[in-house]
Amino acid sequence: MTLKIGWIGCGTHATQMLLPQLLRHDVAIEALCDVDGARLAQAGRQFGVGKLTSDAKELIGTKGIDAVSMAVGPDQHLMFGKAALDRGLAVFMEKPPAATAEGARELLKASERTKKPLVLGFMKRYSIGNRIAHNVVASGRFGRVLGLTGYYMTAPTYFAGNVDYTGFFLHHCVHYMDLVSYLVSPVRSINARKVEASPGRILFHVGFDFECGAIGTIAMGTIQSRGTPVERIELMGDHQRLEVEDVIEVRWNRNPPFKTDNLGASLDDDVDTLTWKPNFTAAANEDHKGYHALLGDGLKLFRGEASSAPTIKDGVVAMERLEKLRQLLNL
């Protein structure tokens, strides 16, 4: 069944990433909404949608739609999300679900009350390298995860003018507040330390104590160019190490013997390092960051099928962690 969708927010992310990937699924975009007339008209032309409005209320009231999706900003996500759920519609929204954990909890209540799913844009779970690491651990072949290290960096100019770091926390850090548990386990407690080079240029190390007993540290900050890779994850086990670089390069180190003193040395399926990275010249399978896969799982949930799409329940957990982190850092 083709799902009929109303879409709010025709900004960069929606028009370049989400809508092109969403339209590969069995959906029809019935109407688009943006307060910026030029962006709205451009998106209408790009995606062949005739019904355009600058009023989100009107979009949510569109007759015949099954779901509302949105990529706008934290305050609008909360307001439009509640309105769409109250109208009995399923919802997909980008992160963050709200500006506060309280807002996320309000959305969870609305989703439970209306019995309509609210899928959240935590696509880091679907970024292919992270996914592979998760699947290797879930297979049991990695053994117990003892440690997680990694970094998630960005540059101070990305949310220019917002030197109070709110944008960095809400739009960036929230991803890893979710991802760490997808890779390891629920978090028991968090600690954090920071150093500030100058206003707007910060580095902090976040420590996680996981319920499974593992320990973790993620370095986060606004002091790296976005022209370089800015994400890395490493899972540590006993004679096992999974490294994910820039979400597309995976190395699984295990327990090989020394090779240089053995002229018969070869590569062994069971102990040598397995590596993977994609072929960027293939004119297909371009979903390395995971938007298509995430949206596909979201649509399954909308149809009432089995799905592991992240929902507002996960959003509440991530937003509560984020608030704890900001408290610890006094930011």
Ligand SMILES: NC(=O)c1ccc[n+]([C@@H]2O[C@H](COP(=O)([O-])OP(=O)(O)OC[C@H]3O[C@@H](n4cnc5c(N)ncnc54)[C@H](O)[C@@H]3O)[C@@H](O)[C@H]2O)c1
């Ligand atoms: N998961 C990811 O990888 C990822 C990447 C980028 C952005 N995002 C998220 O997507 C959201 C949008 O980000 P963006 O970079 O596209 O921002 P953007 O500013 O380019 O787009 C937001 C759009 O919403 C419109 N808008 C604002 N208020 C509105 C309202 N009341 N009604 C209708 N439209 C309104 C704006 O005119 C703009 O076109 C943010 O929440 C951001 O965190 C997620």
